[in-house]
Amino acid sequence: MSQTASVWLVLVVAVVAANLPFVNERLFAVGPRLRPAKVFGWRLLELVVFATLTWGLGSALEASIGQRAPQGWEFYAAGACLFVTLASPGFVWRYLRRGKPEAHHG
Structure with a gap:
């Protein structure tokens, strides 16, 4: 795979x-559906886990292209800020646009 790809x-x-925790009610997108709806704490935990997995994918791809560059704390701080920024559409959709989730009947 090329560097650009x-x-x-x-x-x-x-x-x-980054948006997956906010657009579904399943734990980690494949687990059981929570009733009542997932609380913010679960969504935050999922966000951290998905960020870690994404970082792992990036590191693996970088290692496959060539030597992995060393990163300091600044890299991880900027990466965390970027991931939270990328999650903003899902957050806005879940908490600001839709309002409180309705109870499911049935």
């Missing part, structure tokens, strides 16, 4: 992974 792959995965 790897960068785009990581960016697309990051956008999807």
